Amino acid sequence: MKFTSIKESLEKRKGKVSIRGWVYRERKQKDTAFLVLRDSTDIIQCVVKQDKISKKEWEEIQKILIESSVELEGTLKEDKRAPTGFEIQVEKIKVIGFSEKFPIAKDQSPEFLLDVRHLWLRSRKMTAILKIRSTIFRAIHDYFRSLSYYEYHSPSFTPTAAEGGSTLFKVDYFGKEVYLTQTWQLYAEAAIFSLEKIYTIAPSFRAEKSKTARHLTEYWHTEVETAWQSFDELLDLGEGLIKHIVKEVLSKHQEELKILGRDIKKLEPVIKKKFPRIKYTEALKLLKEKKGLTIPHGKDLRTIEEDKLSELFDTPVFVTHYPKEIKAFYMKQDPKDPKYVLGTDLVAPEGYGELIGGSERETDLKELIKRLKSQGEDIKKYEFFLDTRRYGSVPHSGFGMGVERVISWICGLDSIKDAIPFPRTMLRVTP
Ligand code: 4AD
Numbered sequence: 305m306k307f308t309s310i311k312e313s314l315e316k317r318k319g320k321v322s323i324r325g326w327v328y329r330e331r332k333q334k335d336t337a338f339l340v341l342r343d344s345t346d347i348i349q350c351v352v353k354q355d356k357i358s359k360k361e362w363e364e365i366q367k368i369l370i371e372s373s374v375e376l377e378g379t380l381k382e383d384k385r386a387p388t389g390f391e392i393q394v395e396k397i398k399v400i401g402f403s404e405k406f407p408i409a410k411d412q413s414p415e416f417l418l419d420v421r422h423l424w425l426r427s428r429k430m431t432a433i434l435k436i437r438s439t440i441f442r443a444i445h446d447y448f449r450s451l452s453y454y455e456y457h458s459p460s461f462t463p464t465a466a467e468g469g470s471t472l473f474k475v476d477y478f479g480k481e482v483y484l485t486q487t488w489q490l491y492a493e494a495a496i497f498s499l500e501k502i503y504t505i506a507p508s509f510r511a512e513k514s515k516t517a518r519h520l521t522e523y524w525h526t527e528v529e530t531a532w533q534s535f536d537e538l539l540d541l542g543e544g545l546i547k548h549i550v551k552e553v554l555s556k557h558q559e560e561l562k563i564l565g566r567d568i569k570k571l572e573p574v575i576k577k578k579f580p581r582i583k584y585t586e587a588l589k590l591l592k593e594k595k596g597l598t599i600p601h602g603k604d605l606r607t608i609e610e611d612k613l614s615e616l617f618d619t620p621v622f623v624t625h626y627p628k629e630i631k632a633f634y635m636k637q638d639p640k641d642p643k644y645v646l647g648t649d650l651v652a653p654e655g656y657g658e659l660i661g662g663s664e665r666e667t668d669l670k671e672l673i674k675r676l677k678s679q680g681e682d683i684k685k686y687e688f689f690l691d692t693r694r695y696g697s698v699p700h701s702g703f704g705m706g707v708e709r710v711i712s713w714i715c716g717l718d719s720i721k722d723a724i725p726f727p728r729t730m731l732r733v734t735p
């Protein structure tokens with residue numbers, strides 16, 4: 305038998321087909337069984353009549369439960385009442401693997417679905433998300449490759465912090481204390497002196513004691529670093545990346561977005577409009593005037609403030625020029641006003657939080673040492689990084705984008721946990 309996927313079978317519209325997959329729904333009557341079969345591509349209704357198959361086949365069908373795997377052959381027929389408009393009138397059927405009673409029924413709690421995540425991955429919802437996730441990873445690679453970036457890799461065990469000590473995971477490394485990486489950045493800055501334009505997609509780890517819908521302890525981090533690149537060019541690069549991703553998802557995944565109930569009108573402005581770029585002080589002003597929120601100058605924007613800000617825009621918005629004290633040590637001081645840094649957060653629409661964090665990099669060696677010391681860091685551990693400023697330093701900039709944040713927003717998910725197959729959070733490391 306030559307098998308075709310369910311999607312290919314539906315496209316054929318008539319004639320004989322052989323398909324294989326899993327039983328998505330089943331209903332047995334006295335002499336007829338209705339099976340809805342699913343594979344990775346779609347679902348299709350299959351009708352099995354007792355008098356069309358052998359006695360042995362009919363006996364097997366009596367034992368079929370949801371998620372049994374089967375192969376079958378039959379004739380396609382258009383049927384408006386069937387879930388995908390066609391049905392297969394079955395002529396041959398073979399059970400490949402019987403299923404025990406499947407533990408997932410309707411209306412289960414999100415926690416239970418996470419407990420049986422290994423089985424819930426089979427749902428139409430998770431299948432749709434995982435397909436979009438795959439497209440997004442490809443879109444990221446294509447985007448950077450099309451701009452002549454090299455893919456480059458940094459270690460996951462690191463002796464240093466880059467994004468502050470509070471979210472470091474400690475690892476016992478043969479008796480020495482090291483950390484799981486929060487970012488590739490310090491190792492990326494070393495490599496721009498050979499490759500100039502580099503990017504990666506790799507896991508980052510954050511010991512976030514946060515139970516919000518947007519924090520994971522292990523997430524996939526797209527990072528990019530570019531020699532000679534100005535701050536404005538950095539923003540252009542980030543905007544281009546987000547636009548490319550959204551364009552790819554909209555062109556390839558209408559079906560999946562429909563399954564997820566995503567209102568795609570909300571994504572259309574992202575492709576068409578330029579993302580606003582506002583300074584931190586302007587953001588505070590907007591929040592006060594339009595949302596009645598008073599935030600003292602010098603305080604970082606947290607979840608609530610980001611969400612309120614996002615209500616004012618229908619595209620992501622770049623917030624730039626944050627006060628130096630609230631941002632990482634490596635961000636370049638604004639030459640026009642050294643109280644601020646040339647750093648940015650790209651805030652998603654609809655309350656999906658920060659998609660991108662990035663900056664132009666400080667190249668002044670003394671300033672870097674001063675800021676590391678003020679954070680209580682041991683300079684010795686950073687010598688390898690400081691060397692990048694000692695031997696032919698150049699202006700450069702880069703950013704990091706949380707891939708699950710982007711997936712969560714584009715798919716319109718309630719929680720970032722559904723943007724990754726097996727989410728890790730403060731409260732969950734299983735299954
Ligand atoms: O803003 P962050 O901390 O920036 C950096 O790590 C820089 N070193 C990146 C760079 O310039 N190379 O993290 C970057 C992005 C955030 O904007 C957010 O999208 C995502 O990583 N992110 C998380 N995603 C999921 N769960 C978490 N706990 C995250 N923390 C950060």
Ligand code: MG
Nearest residue numbers: 649658660661
């Ligand atoms: Mg950030």
